Structures are given as C-alpha cells and as structure tokens.
Amino acid sequence: MRAHRSSAVAAIAVAATLTAVAGCAAKSDGKGAGGKGAIAVTASDSACKVSAKDFPAGHVQFAVDNKGSQVTEVYVYAPGDRIVTERENIGPGTHVEITAEIKPGAYEIACKPGMKGHGIRQKVTASGKGAAVKRNPKLDAAVSAYRTWVQEQADQTLPEAQKFADAVKAGDVEAARKTYALSRVGWERTEPVAESFGDIDPKVDTRADGLSDGQKWTGWHKLEQSLWEKKKISADDKKLADQLITDLKDWQKRVGKAVINPTTMANGAKELLDEVATGKVTGEEERYSHTDLIDFHANVEGAQKAYELLKPVVAKNDPALAKELDKQFAAILKQLDGHRDSNSADGFASYDTVGKDERKTLSDSVNALAEPLSKLAAAVAEAK
Structure with missing residues (x-):
C-alpha cells in the first residue's frame, strides 16, 4: 500500500x-x-x-x-x-x-x-509528435517476461489468499494469523502494477490512516487488526474475507491488461523501495501483526525481478550502474536473511523484536539501493 x-x-x-x-x-x-x-x-x-x-x-x-x-x-x-x-x-x-x-x-x-x-x-x-519510441528488442523481451511473471504472482496469490479467507470464515484466529502474511507475498512483489489500476489497491490494502472520507475499511489490514488487536473474528470480518477474494480475483483478471513498458518496470522497482521506506522499515504497514519483514523481502524481490529482466540492456548501456545495483541488491537480501526465523509461520522474525539499531541498518541499506535504483528508468530510456 x-x-x-x-x-x-x-x-x-x-x-x-x-x-x-x-x-x-x-x-x-x-x-x-x-x-x-x-x-x-x-x-x-x-x-x-x-x-x-x-x-x-x-x-x-x-x-x-x-x-x-x-x-x-x-x-x-x-x-x-x-x-x-x-x-x-x-x-x-x-x-x-x-x-x-x-x-x-x-x-x-x-x-x-x-x-x-x-x-x-x-x-x-x-x-503525437515524437510519439514513436524505438525500443531495443531485448527490452521488448524483458517486458514480455515481466508481464508473464506478474500474472504468475497474481495466480499464485489466490490459493494462498483463499486459505487465509477460509480460516477467517471458520472463525479460526490462529490459522488465519498463520496464513495472513503468506497470502500477501505475490501482491507485495508486484504492487506497483496493482496500484496502476487505481481502484483495487484501496479495497484490499488500505491502512486505517489511509482511508478517504466516507471510504469503508476493507481488505487485509482491516482483518489484520481484528486478528491481532481485537483477537477475535466478527460476522462482518467473515464477509470482508469473501470480499477480499472477490477483489483479488478482479486484480488477477486485470493484470494481463496492465500498461507495462521498460520505464514502468524501472519506476515500479523504485516504487517498491519507496514502499519499504515508508511502511516496512517504519513498522507502519503491518502495525498489528508485525509481519513487516516478509513484506520487505517481497518488495525487494519484486524490484530485483524487474531489474534482472532489464539488466542485459542496462549492463551494456551503463555497466557501472548495473554493478552497483548488483552489489546493493545482494547486500540488502543478505541483511534480510539475517532476520529469518524458522519457527515463524512466514519465515521471518516478528518486526517488534527488531531493535532500533537493526532498523537503522536496514534503513541504510534501503537508502543505498534506492539511490542507484532511481537511475534505472533513465538508463533504460537511453538504451539503443
């Protein structure tokens, strides 16, 4: 979000x-x-x-x-x-x-x-003047591969989200908690594409402080609040679980129609780092469940996927930028690996156990990656 x-x-x-x-x-x-x-x-x-x-x-x-x-x-x-x-x-x-x-x-x-x-x-x-964009065939291949991957992420999200929704509808708080974060991974990897439609993201991924005037709170985070803060599932929550699946199916069907080109891929990668900076590092995104680290990891994975597909062209056009991005992606993923927890349902430590100094280190890594990543779209646009 x-x-x-x-x-x-x-x-x-x-x-x-x-x-x-x-x-x-x-x-x-x-x-x-x-x-x-x-x-x-x-x-x-x-x-x-x-x-x-x-x-x-x-x-x-x-x-x-x-x-x-x-x-x-x-x-x-x-x-x-x-x-x-x-x-x-x-x-x-x-x-x-x-x-x-x-x-x-x-x-x-x-x-x-x-x-x-x-x-x-x-x-x-x-x-129309100047509208024709001459594109390197390798960039067309990157867009095609990315579009396929984004659709795969949406397709894989629905079964995980259904497990979560079924647990909510059964009134099983513990089962719903265990499936909550895993149901969000595909969404978090491809969030800029979902957000590009304008109307789906507010339905499924809005936090309490992101609601527009008159907007009913629906989606993952409303259910997250019930599961961790209220520690109970209401009749309305069960209806919201069904609504979440309906909205996610809408997203799944529309992903194939998303406008995707090399610069939207590059800008989307940067947007995912912005998501990390404003929601995950701060602990605001998953404020009730503290499952921020798996979201953090999924955002980075999504940014890396876009970059890796664009890399054959970027490495030729700006080898220094590609080298720096390789370095910073490796560094941030290594840091996240240090916060894995095999006893956790989602594989990562609860974010409320991550201390101030560790959060600062993660923030520094985000900063170090965000700077070169912000140059990716320009490098792609200049490619011949």
Whole structure:
C-alpha cells in the first residue's frame, strides 16, 4: 500500500528520517535542474505548476522541485486515474527527476502535499509528435517476461489468499494469523502494477490512516487488526474475507491488461523501495501483526525481478550502474536473511523484536539501493 499520512506533521517526520530514499533526490538549488526538454513540475503546499501543458509523447522527463513545507508526491494519471508514473516522499526543498514513457493523449499531473488526498491537478496533453519510441528488442523481451511473471504472482496469490479467507470464515484466529502474511507475498512483489489500476489497491490494502472520507475499511489490514488487536473474528470480518477474494480475483483478471513498458518496470522497482521506506522499515504497514519483514523481502524481490529482466540492456548501456545495483541488491537480501526465523509461520522474525539499531541498518541499506535504483528508468530510456 502506498503510504498515506493522517497529518502533515506525520509526513514531515517521515521525510526527516528518510530523505535519502526520496529517489534521485537532491536538495534543490532553486534552478529547476533537469535534462534538456524536461517538463518542470514545481510543487508547493498550495500549487502544482507545470512548465508545459502540451509536450511531445515518447520518453518524457519530469524535473520536480518541492518548494513547499510538506513532503509531497507527484503522479501522472491517465483517464480513470490510471497511474502512468509516480514518485513518493519528495521532501521539502528536494529535486527529483522522473523518466516515463508517455503515449499520445490527455493526462493529469497531480501534486499531493502531505502525501494524501486527490491532489492539486494540472491537465496536460502529450501530442503525437515524437510519439514513436524505438525500443531495443531485448527490452521488448524483458517486458514480455515481466508481464508473464506478474500474472504468475497474481495466480499464485489466490490459493494462498483463499486459505487465509477460509480460516477467517471458520472463525479460526490462529490459522488465519498463520496464513495472513503468506497470502500477501505475490501482491507485495508486484504492487506497483496493482496500484496502476487505481481502484483495487484501496479495497484490499488500505491502512486505517489511509482511508478517504466516507471510504469503508476493507481488505487485509482491516482483518489484520481484528486478528491481532481485537483477537477475535466478527460476522462482518467473515464477509470482508469473501470480499477480499472477490477483489483479488478482479486484480488477477486485470493484470494481463496492465500498461507495462521498460520505464514502468524501472519506476515500479523504485516504487517498491519507496514502499519499504515508508511502511516496512517504519513498522507502519503491518502495525498489528508485525509481519513487516516478509513484506520487505517481497518488495525487494519484486524490484530485483524487474531489474534482472532489464539488466542485459542496462549492463551494456551503463555497466557501472548495473554493478552497483548488483552489489546493493545482494547486500540488502543478505541483511534480510539475517532476520529469518524458522519457527515463524512466514519465515521471518516478528518486526517488534527488531531493535532500533537493526532498523537503522536496514534503513541504510534501503537508502543505498534506492539511490542507484532511481537511475534505472533513465538508463533504460537511453538504451539503443
């Protein structure tokens, strides 16, 4: 679940501790740096200014400067609020650059001060001029393989989720606890694809502090609260278990229709690290069950899968970047292996047993991987 905060104060606190995870982030010099032809997006607490409302389709670079006092997010939405690309955790005074493959059409660019709500939106148009993207055949192969893998993850999730739902419907708290985290692995590995649809993620993976006004709380985390905090299963929970399966089947059917290209794969890998930074390292995602480590591992696995499929092209185009990514993926997975627990149902230690210093070490590893990973989309876009 992409991070949402119930208050601007919470958002600022997260940014203060996780600034280095904000992407290819650097403190802004106020000049709106970006490559030639980049679309400048200037975000503040009350505005979202875009330097061009009409630009050529194709590989587009957005140069984002947060001039506000709150952490912000920037999204590019296609009609129906389908997410084309996004970047979270853009701290005050921070500059990030986002590379995306944009097809001709109408879009909205949204800035979300405090990382919440509908956002301040600007309508933009990508014209047909420059729309043709010449792609290395190896990248087409990577997209095809990734699409197959994402579908496999969705297909494998349903049986695990059904075990969880059946335990809930049987009123068996212990069985439901044991199957809860395992039911989420495929989702966590491919979350950016699921989130791209816009409407499924809020149904199945919203936390209590991420609810929109008037939204009924459904999905995994509502059931997580019942199992660990309330320690009982209500009649409504049993209905929610059925609803979870219905929503996940919808996701399973729609995965094959997701818009996937090399830059969405690369940006998705970075988004998964953002998920780790804002939810798993902080312990906010699984606040009742403390099963954050298996989510953490699944997010990293998903990011690594996207990278590994893109690697044949990236290694040729930017060998230094590929070498650094290999190093940092190996390092973070080794650290996670150190927190395995064979006595746990999901194979990892409960996150409430991980001390402050150990969490800091994990956070540092996320930072070390996030920095080179933020360069992956640009390296892919430049590949010939």
